[in-house]
Amino acid sequence: MVQVEFLGPIGKNPIALEAKNLKDVAKELQKDEELKKWLGECAVAVNDRLVQTLDVELKEGDRVTLLPPVCGG
Amino acid sequence: MVQVEFLGPIGKNPIALEAKNLKDVAKELQKDEELKKWLGECAVAVNDRLVQTLDVELKEGDRVTLLPPVCGG
């Protein structure tokens, strides 16, 4: 299982998923109508490292984090 | 008569000159060997306004100021 976390304004509790890689996570999250609008504008981190591709293998206990558009300052 | 003033590191007291325009001032100052080295690197103000040309007429009581290279801050 991997843990998926939703930061800031997404306002959704973490969920646990069966996923071998980020593509599996994408497919799973796309099923959630409420999340769909966020997926197009969120950056993704795996274990707190931002990633730029879906070709990322995941292992048991990995954390996937969704970061919606930011505005500090 | 016009008054010529020397700012900052030139360290020279003001002098009074007969001059109808800035060209007259230039000719007069060029006679001073000690000043010669400064003339090439000084900006010039007439009555506290910087000027960019020697074609400036002067009248009785005008003040000509020489500003050597600057370094504030």
Added chain:
Amino acid sequence: MLELYRGELDVDKIFFRWRKWGERKNYGAFITFVGTVRAENDIEALSFDVYEPILTQWFEEWQQKARAKGAYLMMAHSIGDVPVHTSSYMAAVFSPKRRVALELIDEFVEDFKANAPIWKYDVITGKRRYARERSHKIVGSGLLADT
């Protein structure tokens, strides 16, 4: 150094502390940016969520860039509510000479706005509303929509 505070920043105290630090280190140029909450759109405050693990990495990467130029960065940011006319953000650059400092403060603050993992909300009649229209997608956003 990166500093996070609950609520508004004590700007003068932070400024003093940073300045004294730079003085001891013999830096000649010290630039600070202070972001203050403007009274506009009937807001009472802005409010911020911060994701510290990624913010820390982002900051440390910038610190390395700064060190490579002989400079040093400081940053302070608020978490939670920050009332109108108080400050939520401070950034500073120290460097021996001015040119590096002037360039770094610009690049650092712009990248902060574009990529630092912080979320802003308007607070109106006590309610938080995500400032979506003023927010920026982090580089590489949209990955999970592409399959």
Added chain:
Amino acid sequence: MLELYRGELDVDKIFFRWRKWGERKNYGAFITFVGTVRAENDIEALSFDVYEPILTQWFEEWQQKARAKGAYLMMAHSIGDVPVHTSSYMAAVFSPKRRVALELIDEFVEDFKANAPIWKYDVITGKRRYARERSHKIVGSGLLADT
């Protein structure tokens, strides 16, 4: 506003006063540049001559440029001796938004260095020595040598 002081600047006091002013005026971005005398080349202090009439004009022209962009400038500078590790120069920009402020502080400080009528001396064993090699000819210099 342009402020001139004999000797070193009381940086924290000036910063506080400027900041409070900007807070009341509802500016969102406040950038300060502080120039501090570095310990180098065995100097004890830097020393400055300032020609106020032309400095004031130079500053007012910049203030007009700033106002045209909705921004506001402040500056403080020392006259006379300023010991090592103390500050001789502060500049600040206030603006509603960051972009204008970041651009203005850079342009303003660079033009200050190039054209503000201030002369710098190193002070070594109590003697003033003109910092000729670090100084810049004001735009239009050399007029009186050309005849």
